[in-house]
Amino acid sequence: MIAYLECFVHENDTESRPDDDVSSLSKALDLQGSIHDCEGPTDEASRDFGGMYSLAPLAFIRPSDADDVARKVKEAARSSNLTVAARGNGHSINGQAMADRGLVLDMRSLDDHFRVVEANNGSFYADVSGGALWEHVLKQCVSEYGMAPRSWTDYLSLTVGGTLSNAGVSGQAFRYGPQTSNVTELQVVTGKGEIFNCSETENSELFFGALGGLGQFGIITRARVLLQPAPDMVRWIRLVYTEFEDFTRDAELLVTRQDEEDSFDYVEGFAFVNSDNPADGRPSVPLDPDQVFDPTHLPRTAGSMLYCLELARHYRHADDPSIVDMVVAK
Structure with a gap:
């Protein structure tokens, strides 16, 4: 995921700066972190998870702190044509983490303030x-x-x-x-x-x-x-449905239960293909590599799509396992 920002303003103070002069760019930006030029569409800053766009920035900048980020944005705000984009781990899908001939900020380089x-x-x-x-x-x-x-x-x-x-x-x-x-x-x-x-x-x-x-x-x-x-242990369960109506009915029932002592701590659902495709079919459902999906349990009326509820119940070492079993079974 990313957070991105583009700034277009009035003074043109970048046209005289050579695109390949990274050292002069770093000096102009008063950079405390590091900067490197980008080598084209194969460079990390030119791509994202979506894979639909490829835009080469002027430079890929690794700021050290918020002051560094602010200096880059101010530089863009003083320019008529320089843009800046903040890139996290590059999981945008429509090029939001890119800046065509602009500055891409690698947010992962910020100091750890944990x-x-x-x-x-x-x-x-x-x-x-x-x-x-x-x-x-x-x-x-x-x-x-x-x-x-x-x-x-x-x-x-x-x-x-x-x-x-x-x-x-x-x-x-x-x-x-x-x-x-x-x-x-x-x-x-x-x-x-x-x-x-x-x-x-x-x-x-x-x-x-x-x-x-x-x-x-x-x-x-x-x-x-x-x-x-944090819980000491988690009971992790996946339930497979052949009928969408049953799947959504149970999902709604579980997420509307208000009693935390008598419900799950995690409820989520997804759909998958009724095939042997390991990417999006039945083999993608088991929780552990040693588990297998046994298609013989599926009724003959099962269609091309199946549905799965993923559930988790948190508990502590001091909790009686029989109580956990009882809540899960209920």
């Missing part, structure tokens, strides 16, 4: 860089503090700023909302190159604009994410 803080109400939060990958945030929270973000994404190799610029949805969203509902504070670099801290009570318009704003209100360089105790 720290866990406790609020006055007893809640715990993680202050994390906008360029941090969620998988690293999760690992650090669990291994060092026994905590975890309340809401994740299914695929964790995405940046914090990228998913917060979209929504950040997975199987916990039915209970806690998307990731954008589990953030209390942001640091944002606006289109003028100004750095603001914002929350529901401070610079609130920018806060709510940046969350889910697809990068159009600024670049997220830091976020304060709500945490909760």
Whole structure:
């Protein structure tokens, strides 16, 4: 995921700069991080996950902190033709993380500002860089503090700023909302190159604009994410359906159960092909490489598409396994 920003302004101070003079560009941008020129459509900064566009930037910049990001945006704001795009892990699909002959910022290079803080109400939060990958945030929270973000994404190799610029949805969203509902504070670099801290009570318009704003209100360089105790164990289940109506009925039933003690902690569904294709067919459903999908259990009336509910129940070592079994069976 990415958060992107394009700036077009009035003074033309870039036309005299040679495209291949990376050192002079770095000096002009007062760069504390690093910069390199791009070698064409095969360069990392020229591609994204969608694979539909290829745009070569002027330079791929690795900023060291929010001040570095702000300097790049200010440079673009003083130019009549220079654009800048923030690139997370490159999981955009329509070229949002690219800047044709502009500046692409590698947000993953931002300094790691990870720290866990406790609020006055007893809640715990993680202050994390906008360029941090969620998988690293999760690992650090669990291994060092026994905590975890309340809401994740299914695929964790995405940046914090990228998913917060979209929504950040997975199987916990039915209970806690998307990731954008589990953030209390942001640091944002606006289109003028100004750095603001914002929350529901401070610079609130920018806060709510940046969350889910697809990068159009600024670049997220830091976020304060709500945490909760991580479970010791997880019971992980997948149920396969042949009928779409049964699948959606059960999914709705499970996500509307309000009693946390008598429900699942994760509910999500997906469709797959009723074939032996390992990419999107029956072999993609088992949870473990040693498991296999036994198609003999499918009724003869099964169609070309099948449906799967993925469920998880959290519990602790002190919990009685029989209670967990009873809740799952129910």
